[in-house]
Amino acid sequence: MTKPKTARQEQMLRELNLAPSLRVAELARRLGVSTETIRRDLDEMMEQGLLNRTYGGAVRSLGPEPSVTERHTLFVAERERIAKAAVQVLKGAQMLMIGSGATTVHTARRIAVEMKNITVLTHSFGVATVLAINPTIKIVILPGDYHATEGATIGAHTVSFLNSFYADFAILGASGLGPDGPSDALLECGAVYAAMISRAAKTMVVADHSKHDRLFAARYAPWQNIGHVVTDQAPSISLKGTMEKNGVNLTICL
Template sequence: MTAAKSRRQALILAELNGSPSLRIAELAARMQVSTETIRRDLDEMTGQGLLSRTYGGAVRTLSTEPNVTERHSLLVAERERIGRVAADLVKAGNVLMIGSGSTTVHTARRIAAITKNITVITHSFGVATVLAINPTIKILMLPGDYHATEGATVGVQTVTFLSSFYADFAILGASGLTGEGPTDALIEAGAVYAAMTQRAATTVIVADHSKFDRIFPARYAGWREIGHLVTDRPLSEGLSRSIVPKGVDVVVA
């Protein structure tokens, strides 16, 4: 592979980290190459399992998502806005369950800044770390197998431990949002999120627009189980038709 092709394909993957799908014409214009060159790149990368070709473009392969460290550098301003809005739902004395992910860490950081005397049950080391600046917040870490790329514990022990608790809110991220519900790339994490949803009085999904209409293996809840969806842009028409009738409070930050 030539150096130019290697750089171009690395840029294509970087673009997919921040956008749910890419169009061939847009990529060609951005990289100042022909559409045929981009088509060859996408075909080659599809063969390597790095992405999936669509009519006129490409999307990330099913179950492929950047690790949590990479996600922290994407759409930072949007995720901070989402975190501010979601944190306003939390009141003193609440018990929360917070899932892993980059947007949930932004939300937890805001919660630590404005809220006192709450209890947080989490499996995310990133969430626990940003909450720890507030000495009035009690943090309960869930046991389980440590998943390094997610920075969180998962597995049977994690899910079983959750069955002993109830919470006012579960605050969860998502790899994708479909008409059937939020989905996650990591099946093991999806099982933890499903358990949190079942043990909380209200579930809040925090997810930016790059998750719209993206599907991943683990659907961990249906929209009737979700109380609030906090995002940064109006929903796509298809998502709106599926979500709004289910009674979800959709808030655009």
């Protein structure tokens, strides 16, 4: 029996809370309606600001992200696996730039255990703190305005300071991994990440599966500027295809 429109749309929103993206054909099959009906529903829900339309489906609407302190309690095991795999890619690097975020802190902790005699530039106090257990790592904190909920410095001074340096790798987190590239919920952090990418020979994004097919306000780079993505689950077929098309090296640490 076909559900009325309101119940159908409520179920679609519940589905989005469980999975980061929805496909029109799959929704039509599950709900027993035509693809045209699903498209009309998605268009109506997009107008209400409940989601964003993509080619062939929809993703969660742009939204705020929890503070970095809250994020540290989520997906801990997954982030530890990501960090372990990420460090293998970094072997041989001498100069790193590391952005803020829960997954980058996990990665920095693993760097502190497995790497030595390197220099790290970071705007994240969490990253600096976990790196400090290794006395052979030189830590340079970027100046700027302190963003309390992110635990990091941001602003014009942060960005301009980066212009005096080059790095082997920029290691960045993301609030979302979308069809056009990684994005962040904070515009100011997005600006810092973009500056790090411009000063690094290679760029790695470390992000757990909850970031797949999500969109946030600050897209800080197109996929063609990202060399590596390390994540804990395989992305959707469309997202994976976009990464591969743009030459991104994808590491999935199950």
